[in-house]
Amino acid sequence: MQVLIVGGGINGLMSARLLRAAGCEVTLLERGDTGREASWAGGGIVSPLYPWRYAPAVTALAQMARQAYPRLVGELLAETGIDAELEQCGMLMLDATDAAEALSWAAAHGEDMQRRAQDRLRAELPGLAPHWRQGLWMPAIANVRNPRLLKALREAVVQAGVRVVTGAEVTGAEVTGAEVVGDSGRVTALKAADGRCFEAEQVVVCGGAWSRGLLQALGVTAPPPVRPVRGQMLLYRLPPGRLPCIVLAEGRYVIPRRDGHVLCGSTLEECGFDKSVTETALLSLHASALRLLPELSDQEPLAQWAGLRPGSPDGTPYIGRVGNLENLWINAGQFRNGLVLAPASARLLTDLMTGGTPCTDPSPYQWREED
Ligand SMILES: Cc1cc2nc3c(=O)[nH]c(=O)nc-3n(C[C@H](O)[C@H](O)[C@H](O)COP(=O)(O)OP(=O)(O)OC[C@H]3O[C@@H](n4cnc5c(N)ncnc54)[C@H](O)[C@@H]3O)c2cc1C
Known part of the structure; x- marks a missing residue:
């Protein structure tokens, strides 16, 4: 399966890593450079603040992800030589x-x-x-040096064969099959601001705070309220x-x-x-x-x-299919917890896209227009 990911923050890079490990051919399109937006700016606490105040869906991902962090950081150190300094303080x-x-x-x-x-x-x-x-x-509870984590992830995904294209701002899509109102169509290509076009089999939006506008640009009329x-x-x-x-x-x-x-x-x-x-x-x-x-x-x-x-309204991210286009996916809206949730968010997305057994019940993360 060939996957185009839009956005090179923690969620785009982590999704690229796991989808590639699952055998997908992955291209990641990033408007600027990878890991320079919220994922760079964050504090790197590997837990929600006041964790008991969050929805059970956030707790489920946070607990899974916290367990995954030591192994992830260890693997990245071995693969890239970059230590993301996970400290259980x-x-x-x-x-x-x-x-x-x-x-x-x-x-x-x-x-x-x-x-x-x-x-x-x-x-x-x-x-x-x-x-x-x-x-x-x-x-x-641990903290991680997030700018280093992002550097390590970028290097590791490139080593693993992910094509990372920086300076590629996605501004629109070519879509087929959605001419009749009510019919679901397919994205066949993503268009970038500089005129480049990237063919698409499956598309994942990991655009962080920009995900809503990005989905609108791709033709989704009622995107989730990120x-x-x-x-x-x-x-x-x-x-x-x-x-x-x-x-x-x-x-x-x-x-x-x-x-x-x-x-x-x-x-x-x-x-x-x-x-x-x-x-x-x-x-x-x-x-x-x-x-x-x-x-x-x-x-x-x-x-x-x-x-x-x-x-996102209560901090629960949107992970799964989105909109009326059958090959369009989202992994965004992690709000204050994007760094801690990243390994589990990407795991769930990968399970759903590759037809594996979902690592957790996916329904709380599905975007429904009537929400
Ligand atoms: C001050 C602060 C402190 C925080 N502290 C923590 C913490 O301690 N622990 C924690 O877990 N979380 C924390 N967070 C939250 C966390 O940083 C975010 O939830 C997380 O980084 C979101 O990751 P992302 O990949 O979804 O978005 P981003 O990192 O913002 O990445 C989105 C990417 O998409 C790209 N993009 C957007 N539009 C397009 C387009 N049209 N074409 C191509 N690319 C595009 C952007 O350039 C960007 O690189 C903090 C955030 C802030 C701001």
Whole structure:
């Protein structure tokens, strides 16, 4: 089977890897360069934030994907020499107002979640601001250095025989068989902005925040409601090891990297496709970082950036066939969890496209126009 994938973020690259491993001939079309949009901008926490607050369909993919991550990162290191630095550092959530729900969710889903009283927080995390009263500790949560993961994936898929075409902005499709209203047609080729044409047997849209417009350009009249949600981040540096784990409070978090870099995120902004960074976000994120780690008060952030998440109504992604064209598929809408969900999202897509037994019930991820 020959597959054209549109979009070279984590979801396009991961789908390319698994479809290629399943024997497909894969071409990936990317408008700019691969791994430069949301997948690059993200924090790389390999778990939803406050995971108990998500729909069961998100939990199902997240649990499957978290188990797949160590093997994926190990294989990529062996194949490419690039270490995506998966660190099982744990995640500490402070003063959650719904701790009882969290603990019962954890018990029901086999997740290791432990309460931490204030004195233990102080003893285990001396750099933490003293005003936090209690914590929920999930020792199994990891973070991954996502820009390196994307570099490794790109190199690995190319080695595996995927054709990656950068600078190819898909702007339309050639379609047959959809002349009669109500008939399903087929995409026969994708057209790029520079006039190139790519023949298509099967097409997968992995366009992140741009997926809705992309599907419209391909002729889908009622595409799923994927929308851009801007997230801004700040970068600091502390001595390596100083921040031992991910810490989350009041919706904001700090993430430690192996080399001492600390990421602080993130904003949630509905402002269309505007990817600029703002002074307001800088001040607000810096204040959040200080509320967690007072020792950052004598530091200027080293960098600030923004990315556009592919927002979906409750964070459940769209995975499966889409629209009235029989060979058109989607893997998009992972919202705040595209990095953690990627291995499982791509697994489900591959199972559905190749006729395998789906790794999980596919129905929650199907787009129905009446949704
Ligand atoms: C600040 C921030 C923090 C985050 N933190 C985390 C986290 O800690 N953990 C986590 O799991 N997730 C996190 N996320 C979410 C995660 O980054 C996204 O859900 C994920 O990256 C989406 O991946 P994607 O491949 O669908 O989209 P993208 O990475 O945006 O890729 C889509 C690609 O499609 C291409 N494209 C678009 N239109 C066209 C076209 N017409 N033709 C060709 N190519 C096209 C784009 O150029 C782009 O490369 C975060 C996001 C942000 C912004």
